[in-house]
Amino acid sequence: MFQVFQIFGGDATQSIIGYIISFAFFMIFIMFWGKIQVYTWLREIEGALNRIKFIRDEARRISIETVKSVGKPKEDPTQKIDQFLEYFFIEPTGMDPSGIVWKFDHLLDVRDLRFKDEVRVMAPEADEAQVNNLENLLEASLDLNMIYKVVRHYYLFGKKTSSQFIIIQLQMIMPLIMQIVDAYMGAVNAFSTGQPIGDGAGAFVAAKMMHGTEARKIAKDMVVSEVPIDGRRVFVTKAEGPGGNVGKPGDAIKTIIDECDGKVSMIIMIDAQVKLEGENSGDTAEAIGAAIGGVGTEKYKIEEALFKYKIPVNAILIKESIQEAISPMKKEVVNGVEKTIAVVKRLINERTKPGDTVIVAGIGNTIGIGQ
Amino acid sequence: MGERQRTWREIGVSNLFLYFIMLVALFVLSIWFLYVGLNYYTRGEFETAAMMILAGFFGSGLSLLVLRRLRRRMILLQPPVLNVVTVEQCDKCGFKNMKKFEHGDYVFKKADKCPKCGELTTITSIYFEGLGKKGYP
Numbered sequence: 190m191f192q193v194f195q196i197f198g199g200d201a202t203q204s205i206i207g208y209i210i211s212f213a214f215f216m217i218f219i220m221f222w223g224k225i226q227v228y229t230w231l232r233e234i235e236g237a238l239n240r241i242k243f244i245r246d247e248a249r250r251i252s253i254e255t256v257k258s259v260g261k262p263k264e265d266p267t268q269k270i271d272q273f274l275e276y277f278f279i280e281p282t283g284m285d286p287s288g289i290v291w292k293f294d295h296l297l298d299v300r301d302l303r304f305k306d307e308v309r310v311m312a313p314e315a316d317e318a319q320v321n322n323l324e325n326l327l328e329a330s331l332d333l334n335m336i337y338k339v340v341r342h343y344y345l346f347g348k349k350t351s352s353q354f355i356i357i358q359l360q361m362i363m364p365l366i367m368q369i370v371d372a373y374m375g376a377v378n379a380f381s382t383g384q385p386i387g388d389g390a391g392a393f394v395a396a397k398m399m400h401g402t403e404a405r406k407i408a409k410d411m412v413v414s415e416v417p418i419d420g421r422r423v424f425v426t427k428a429e430g431p432g433g434n435v436g437k438p439g440d441a442i443k444t445i446i447d448e449c450d451g452k453v454s455m456i457i458m459i460d461a462q463v464k465l466e467g468e469n470s471g472d473t474a475e476a477i478g479a480a481i482g483g484v485g486t487e488k489y490k491i492e493e494a495l496f497k498y499k500i501p502v503n504a505i506l507i508k509e510s511i512q513e514a515i516s517p518m519k520k521e522v523v524n525g526v527e528k529t530i531a532v533v534k535r536l537i538n539e540r541t542k543p544g545d546t547v548i549v550a551g552i553g554n555t556i557g558i559g560q
Numbered sequence: 561m562g563e564r565q566r567t568w569r570e571i572g573v574s575n576l577f578l579y580f581i582m583l584v585a586l587f588v589l590s591i592w593f594l595y596v597g598l599n600y601y602t603r604g605e606f607e608t609a610a611m612m613i614l615a616g617f618f619g620s621g622l623s624l625l626v627l628r629r630l631r632r633r634m635i636l637l638q639p640p641v642l643n644v645v646t647v648e649q650c651d652k653c654g655f656k657n658m659k660k661f662e663h664g665d666y667v668f669k670k671a672d673k674c675p676k677c678g679e680l681t682t683i684t685s686i687y688f689e690g691l692g693k694k695g696y697p
């Protein structure tokens with residue numbers, strides 16, 4: 190049995206056989222190295238794809254169970270949920286960019302209304318906050334489904350065409366995709382139970398500032414409170430909680446400015462910011478400009494109003510990773526919220542006079558955060 | 561439950577089990593190679609012993625490495641266990657209580673009665689403290 194190990198050190202014939210075998214191995218590696226490499230990459234992608242599929246299926250299962258337990262539907266919602274997970278958004282054409290913001294805004298409103306109507310049909314017993322949470326949950330599951338389908342498409346396409354360029358690109362970005370997928374799974378858990386997420390840091394700051402005062406509706410899914418701080422009139426606005434909601438901060442800020450006839454001394458916007466590697470979660474940074482993410486429609490509305498009345502805008506950003514932004518809020522981010530309130534008060538004292546009017550806007554998803 | 565079983569089958573758990581058995585078999589075989597190699601060494605057959613010991617080391621190293629990767633893969637497939645806590649605070653006496661997050665909790669919700677003064681407490685914070693034993697990174 191062990192003679193096979195002796196062929197390299199035996200008599201002349203055995204040595205020749207050894208050389209031939211070594212040479213054959215060498216030639217096989219030279220000729221098929223590319224194929225072996227592609228096979229290895231494909232195996233790695235396949236493993237990651239299996240994991241994405243598992244997570245997507247878990248998200249779907251959690252969505253179905255949550256809709257059943259919260260909404261108490263008379264019929265099984267599985268078919269409706271499966272149909273929901275296939276929805277996608279068609280962006281307006283950019284061929285004539287003039288007026289595209291309002292087209293986007295309209296389509297996003299239609300999408301929001303449609304999604305909420307679908308959820309109300311699936312979960313007839315759910316209240317308004319629960320409808321918002323369920324909509325967020327289903328959107329997270331929808332995104333996971335989309336990620337799985339896109340990755341699967343490039344994997345199968347790369348395999349079919351044996352294109353090294355498609356396969357290596359997919360293999361190289363897989364760690365980033367897996368981070369996003371893990372973050373979405375965190376979001377699914379948070380949305381199914383109504384826990385605050387990292388993105389809600391800005392809304393949390395606003396909620397803490399307006400707590401104990403009378404809040405009124407100012408725009409779609411937005412509330413505002415008037416809070417006196419060191420002799421200044423401070424309007425604090427955020428999305429209406431505790432349901433999962435980002436609201437329309439652009440409309441809210443514009444309405445407050447119009448109510449004050451443009452006499453606003455400063456706007457402070459607070460939002461979560463994706464940190465760079467090496468930075469600490471919960472650290473704050475100050476900035477100039479409208480701090481708000483999303484498609485850009487709300488940012489456009491805010492900048493238009495600011496430009497019209499020449500109002501200075503300051504921003505405070507709470508740092509966190511992309512995963513932390515859509516996963517349950519971490520303790521470090523909560524500590525950052527406390528620090529941010531102090532920074533807001535310092536900015537108001539430093540940059541305005543008693544009697545001035547200031548707007549403080551807490552941006553982000555207000556899931557699990559009341560007011 | 562049926563749903564969960566189907567999911568595990570879909571991700572190829574049976575294949576993973578076969579893979580695991582093969583790796584364990586490779587490890588056992590490698591250890592046996594090492595043992596036989598040492599026997600050859602004591603008998604003075606250094607060339608064969610070197611080959612056997614080399615094969616034993618290579619096989620056991622490879623199987624341990626792949627088993628470690630397989631274990632990591634299995635851990636990553638576990639559903640996440642998140643420790644989320646709710647902080648309740650009494651507005652009157654400042655009493656603070658931390659408890660496990662419950663469905664329906666939200667920040668600024670009026671919560672349980674304060675055990676010290678009997679006033680209703682308010683939820684002041686909800687945050688994620690860390691992962692349980694198994695979970696996503």
